[in-house]
Amino acid sequence: MSQAATPPIAPMALTLDVAGGRLSPEGPTLTRRMSDLEGLFEDAGAWRAARDAGDPVVYEVTSSPVPEVPRELPQSVTTIRPGACGGEFYMTKGHQHPDPQGEIYLGLAGSGGLLMFDGERTEWLDMAPGTVGYIPPGWAHRSVNTGDEPYRFLAVYPGSAGHDYGWVLEHGMGRRVRRAAQGGVSLAPFHR
Numbered sequence: 632m633s634q635a636a637t638p639p640i641a642p643m644a645l646t647l648d649v650a651g652g653r654l655s656p657e658g659p660t661l662t663r664r665m666s667d668l669e670g671l672f673e674d675a676g677a678w679r680a681a682r683d684a685g686d687p688v689v690y691e692v693t694s695s696p697v698p699e700v701p702r703e704l705p706q707s708v709t710t711i712r713p714g715a716c717g718g719e720f721y722m723t724k725g726h727q728h729p730d731p732q733g734e735i736y737l738g739l740a741g742s743g744g745l746l747m748f749d750g751e752r753t754e755w756l757d758m759a760p761g762t763v764g765y766i767p768p769g770w771a772h773r774s775v776n777t778g779d780e781p782y783r784f785l786a787v788y789p790g791s792a793g794h795d796y797g798w799v800l801e802h803g804m805g806r807r808v809r810r811a812a813q814g815g816v817s818l819a820p821f822h823r
C-alpha cells in the first residue's frame with residue numbers, strides 16, 4: 632500500500648523500521664529539499680548557494696496509510712539529515728495546526744530538538760531516542776537535527792489538525808537554532 636487508505640479504517644498493525652525510518656504498510660511520503668525551505672533560514676545567501684549547488688535533501692517524511700481526516704489518528708516518521716545552512720541546523724519547515732490540537736513526537740534515532748512557539752513564548756525540548764515530546768494545542772512546532780547523524784522521530788497527530796506553513800513564514804519560530812561555539816546548541820533570538 633503506498634497511498635492513504637479510505638475510511639473507515641480497519642484495525643491494523645504497523646511495523647516500524649527504526650533503523651530504516653519506514654512504516655509498513657506505508658502511505659504517502661514526501662521529500663523536502665533546500666528549495667522547499669525558502670525564506671526559513673536567516674542567511675538567504677547561504678540558502679541560495681545550497682539550493683544552487685545540488686539542492687540537497689533536508690528531510691523526508693513517510694506516513695502510515697491512516698488518512699488525515701477528522702477523528703482518525705495518522706502517524707508519520709520524519710528523518711532530518713545532519714547539516715547546517717549559514718550556521719543554522721537543518722530543520723523542518725515548521726507548522727501551526729489550523730485546528731488547534733495537540734500532537735505527540737517520539738524520538739527514534741539521533742539527536743535533535745523540538746522548537747515550539749505560540750506567538751509569544753518559545754519552548755525547546757531536547758529529543759533523543761525514547762524521548763516523548765508533547766506539543767500542546769496552539770503551539771507551532773519545528774524539529775531540528777542538532778547532531779552528526781540523521782535525527783528521526785515518530786509523530787502521532789489528529790487527522791483534522793492540518794498544516795499551516797504560512798504561519799511560520801509570517802511569525803517565525805521565536806528562536807534560531809545553531810551550533811554553539813563551544814559545542815551544543817545555541818538558541819538565538821529570531822530576527823528577520
Ligand SMILES: [Fe+2]
Nearest residue numbers: 728734772788
Ligand atoms: Fe503538527
